[in-house]
Amino acid sequence: MLSFVFLLGFGVSLEIGTQQSENHPTLSWQQCTSSGSCTSQSGSIVLDSNWRWVHDSGTTNCYDGNEWSSDLCPDPETCSKNCYLDGADYSGTYGITSNGSSLKLGFVTEGSYSTNIGSRVYLKKDTNTYQIFKLKNHEFTFTVDVSNLPCGLNGALYFVEMEADGGKGKYPLAKPGAQYGMGYCDAQCPHDMKFINGNANVLDWKPQETDENSGNGRYGTCCTEMDIWEANSQATAYTPHICTKDGQYQCEGTECGDSDANQRYNGVCDKDGCDFNSYRLGNKTFFGPGLIVDSKKPVTVVTQFITSNGQDSGDLTEIRRIYVQGGKTIQNSFTNIAGLTSVDSITEAFCDESKDLFGDTNDFKAKGGFTAMGKSLDTGVVLVLSLWDDHSVNMLWLDSTYPTDAAAGALGTQRGPCATSSGAPSDVESQSPDASVTFSDIKFGPLDSTY
Numbered sequence: 001m002l003s004f005v006f007l008l009g010f011g012v013s014l015e016i017g018t019q020q021s022e023n024h025p026t027l028s029w030q031q032c033t034s035s036g037s038c039t040s041q042s043g044s045i046v047l048d049s050n051w052r053w054v055h056d057s058g059t060t061n062c063y064d065g066n067e068w069s070s071d072l073c074p075d076p077e078t079c080s081k082n083c084y085l086d087g088a089d090y091s092g093t094y095g096i097t098s099n100g101s102s103l104k105l106g107f108v109t110e111g112s113y114s115t116n117i118g119s120r121v122y123l124k125k126d127t128n129t130y131q132i133f134k135l136k137n138h139e140f141t142f143t144v145d146v147s148n149l150p151c152g153l154n155g156a157l158y159f160v161e162m163e164a165d166g167g168k169g170k171y172p173l174a175k176p177g178a179q180y181g182m183g184y185c186d187a188q189c190p191h192d193m194k195f196i197n198g199n200a201n202v203l204d205w206k207p208q209e210t211d212e213n214s215g216n217g218r219y220g221t222c223c224t225e226m227d228i229w230e231a232n233s234q235a236t237a238y239t240p241h242i243c244t245k246d247g248q249y250q251c252e253g254t255e256c257g258d259s260d261a262n263q264r265y266n267g268v269c270d271k272d273g274c275d276f277n278s279y280r281l282g283n284k285t286f287f288g289p290g291l292i293v294d295s296k297k298p299v300t301v302v303t304q305f306i307t308s309n310g311q312d313s314g315d316l317t318e319i320r321r322i323y324v325q326g327g328k329t330i331q332n333s334f335t336n337i338a339g340l341t342s343v344d345s346i347t348e349a350f351c352d353e354s355k356d357l358f359g360d361t362n363d364f365k366a367k368g369g370f371t372a373m374g375k376s377l378d379t380g381v382v383l384v385l386s387l388w389d390d391h392s393v394n395m396l397w398l399d400s401t402y403p404t405d406a407a408a409g410a411l412g413t414q415r416g417p418c419a420t421s422s423g424a425p426s427d428v429e430s431q432s433p434d435a436s437v438t439f440s441d442i443k444f445g446p447l448d449s450t451y
């Protein structure tokens with residue numbers, strides 16, 4: 001029997017391929033202490049598995065364009081056992097370069113075999129492990145340059161509750177694990193992941209009509225997500241999103257909360273989140289080119305996770321934002337909308353009030369609110385850096401008027417100054433292929449220790 005299996009070239013799991021060597025770009029960051037001293041940590045980043053070449057024991061594609069090979073991938077497990085996840089040429093294929101404490105993600109990269117759009121990378125502690133952050137009663141700081149990001153793009157920095165080993169320990173099929181960027185999940189329960197819990201997501205796979213690299217399978221991968229920074233040069237928001245399941249969770253059917261099945265609020269995650277976007281909250285002159293926080297220049301972004309008792313063990317009560325630019329500390333803008341208490345941070349009361357006033361479903365509260373977010377932060381979360389364009393709604397939820405058919409002046413619908421016709425991936429990819437985002441000088445420590 002063994003020789004029969006061997007003849008078919010069957011492995012026992014998804015394996016690491018050796019066609020392309022994998023050299024994780026280094027990215028140093030600083031761990032700070034309450035005394036104000038910071039020490040440099042030698043981290044590195046890894047490209048998500050979804051961007052990688054997946055092939056058989058030779059060089060035949062398991063996944064080509066946006067379709068699975070029917071020979072190599074007749075079912076999830078056989079597919080994983082037949083296939084190899086390969087190394088990445090970070091700069092040549094994906095437009096990812098790092099340099100000391102700075103990381104640049106390019107938008108469109110013409111490689112020798114394919115055209116790559118955007119990327120998603122994770123901060124690692126060592127070869128097989130993602131860096132885990134415990135954010136409660138701490139602050140997370142970084143500098144970002146969004147000057148080269150037009151309407152429709154999103155240079156994002158956020159945390160998700162992935163497994164530190166990329167799922168390798170729990171799911172033997174997921175053998176490449178964190179070393180090859182496996183195990184992603186977020187609060188949108190994405191269906192476009194090629195592998196979830198080590199199994200290929202081949203069942204019901206539908207190539208995405210408008211995206212030649214992507215498709216959607218039966219399963220989604222869900223987990224709590226803390227969006228520290230979603231932005232381009234025109235708009236920015238920070239947003240907690242929670243899920244009712246602990247850790248990474250593979251969803252199927254209603255629990256994925258698919259919008260196109262009208263089940264957005266029936267799933268296990270809060271897809272809307274509770275966002276703080278200065279423009280949406282009444283201050284249109286705070287963030288943007290030449291404004292108070294000037295998106296034409298690098299800006300340092302501080303996010304603080306305040307607890308009820310000033311201890312790491314306390315309940316999460318508030319998520320605060322501070323900016324530093326040109327040596328000046330800039331406090332966050334205050335909300336400025338009639339009917340909304342004037343505040344400059346995210347609290348449970350702010351979420352309740354703003355959702356009520358804007359007529360938004362309060363799924364954040366329904367799924368557990370700050371208590372659920374605090375619990376996830378106690379478990380620890382993984383840092384994600386990405387650059388993407390939006391095949392569902394052209395990023396209008398971030399930088400334009402959305403929903404686009406909202407009554408003129410409807411509260412909470414104006415999120416940024418971009419036109420409702422902007423942000424279509426085909427437009428931004430052809431008009432701004434050289435767009436990029438640069439993240440640098442990541443620092444983590446107790447409150448007020450990093451800036």
Ligand SMILES: *[C@@H]1O[C@H](CO)[C@@H](O)[C@H](O)[C@H]1NC(C)=O
Pocket residue numbers: 097098099102103104
């Ligand atoms: C690397 O650092 C140098 C010096 O600070 C800078 O000029 C260059 O643009 C950086 N390159 C990248 C890719 O970040």
Ligand SMILES: *[C@@H]1O[C@H](CO)[C@@H](O)[C@H](O)[C@H]1NC(C)=O
Pocket residue numbers: 282283284285286292331332333334336
């Ligand atoms: C926007 O924020 C700035 C800085 O906090 C403030 O000076 C200005 O008055 C605010 N504008 C509005 C409309 O709230």
